[in-house]
Amino acid sequence: MPQPLLEVKDLRVHFPTDDGLVKAVDGVTYSLAPGETLGIVGESGSGKSVSSLTVMGLITPKQANISGEVLFQGQDLLKLPKDEMRTIRGAKISMIFQDPMTSLHPFYKVGFQISEAILEHQEISKKEALDQAVEMLARVNIPHPKDRANQYPHEFSGGMRQRAMIAMALALNPDVLIADEPTTALDVTVQAQILDLIDKLKSEFNAAVIIITHDLGVVAEHCDNIMVMYAGKAAEFGNTEDIYYKPLHPYTWGLLRSIPRLDEDTHERLHPIRGLPPSLINVPPGCAFHPRCPYRFEPCDKEVPALLPVDGHHAAACHLSLADKQRIRDEEVMARG
């Protein structure tokens, strides 16, 4: 077992608001080994973005009550002073955001925006930084990088903007790359290009990657491990095979069953998860998923289930006994197709 690069331990991020305490992240634990790709999957409001923004140090104790530990190479990022965090953010851990239209500044040329990030961390001349930016654009397969660096974001297509964002994020050769819904705003064909690019660059730069998404389909081919989040907590954690072929949490089952599949007959009825995701101010007592869970029983609305390991790499937070879960899974969930 390699030494983990990034370890998040019992992270809690609670936002005090006028309506009450929003428990956006409520006890999340995971670790990331060098070269690993971790997928974090969940619906809107499951806390997947907030947990990674906190890792980046973009949510500060001024805005929220943060507890827990974020260990990066053994150092707790939550305890670092602001200026030291700045040397890590962007250089060691960097992030790609969902919407490439809004995350590039429309007034500045793309090359300048990338070189700005490099200049922040390296003592080199502007000219050298710009050359590096052009080289980065070439590495993310943007044709004519020299001319492109001299253009404004509006002259780029959606896919190209996302490539430019990736170039910016990788410019300083970070150890961890966090991609927050990197392809949600893009067409499927472009989505495939971008995901392949992230895969390729991951091995070139030897970085570890966290991909955050709401679509289990997106991460199937690209992740080693997957964490399914619900209402600020991890519902299930496992490697790709565990999650797709041996899922053990009713929420994961629901997610898998609600995706229309290409290899299935047309007009087969989908099995949506009934109800709505809970408000994070009034998280249901006990297991947060119990109001939507078709298999709930006695303890579900009283006791919070712990994330119990099934074997070395697979864990699920559900009160059902392992035998019951396996039976339901085999009889009802995986029976289709």
Next chain:
Amino acid sequence: MSVQAEVVPAPPPSPAGEPLVKLEGIKKYFPITQGILFQHHVGNVHAVDGVDLEIHAGQTVGLVGETGCGKSTLARVVMRLYDPTEGTIWFDGRDITTLKGKELQELREDMQMVFQDPYASLNPRKTVGSIVSEPFRLHQTVPKNKVKSEVQQLMELVGLNPEHYNRYPHEFSGGQRQRIGVARSLALRPKLIVCDEPVSALDVSIQAQILNLLDDLQDEFKLTYLFIAHDLSVVKHVSDRVAVMYLGKIVEEADGAHLYREPKHPYTGALLSAVPMADPELAKQKRRIILQGDVPSPIDPPSGCRFHPRCPQSRAIAKSEGIDGPHPRCVQEEPELLPQGPEQIAACHFPLEGSTIEGGDASERFDDAIVEVQEEAERSEDASEPS
């Protein structure tokens, strides 16, 4: 299976009766002008460029394609929200291409639309009740004193709590807002509902709820859908027939199962292979065709087959004949939509053989060609860039 168009029998006649909607040679060009005082016409955006399509009553026809392929423009032409530059729209056996005023308003009772963004398509200053009753007010199909009960019935029908009649859109989640949009479109009991990316903005679990709802309503009210989305798995799930659009033209049309098993147009093959699958094993087996570059500009679409600059198939065929680059036939000659088997038509000079998903015989040739396409795409982008 033969791919020679000539030996394949013509497709069997479509389901009995006239189609509800019939499009003939629809073109929609948007003019580009220059100058401030004296605007002169310098070109056209060829958003929709010659589309024939039939939608039969009770059926769902799906329309897929990348951003900018003209699918939303086509939907708006069908709705008569845009006037077509050329072509004829038949609705229920009537030519509606030039209807005006009162007649057009009456027609709108029969066709309604559900929009993509449930946040932008509902007026934030109106209550749900007044949003859903708007069609009744405009068309006066229901006496005033019955409007409220009618609206509450509609709300119940789409799975909303009728007691929320006086709430505002911001009090609802995305999925519930989309239900409001569906209720509004149902108010006048239309024959045709055009759904423009109705689930793209929703979470996966909610998406399934809305898709099931649309399915139930179709059964209950014998609705006809024109369903537009960029996600092929969603379109295939809901549609009886699927039309694939590329740069303003339909390049392939078939029922969902055929399209998935045996796509004939290389573009359909590429779209299918790009769809993410929640099944790692299947995803690894599937033959990947990654298209390089972006969709070319519809202002000056490529000659011949519009897909030729990005097409790996054209290149693979050309290579086997000892020619570099795309096949000359694809560059010069525009392919027609020809029958490629039962209930399947495609516009391609060299249709694909075998299944894309399980890997076909030509897959190796294909892979070589992809690298070339990438280089070519870079070059052509150079040429198309404004100086």
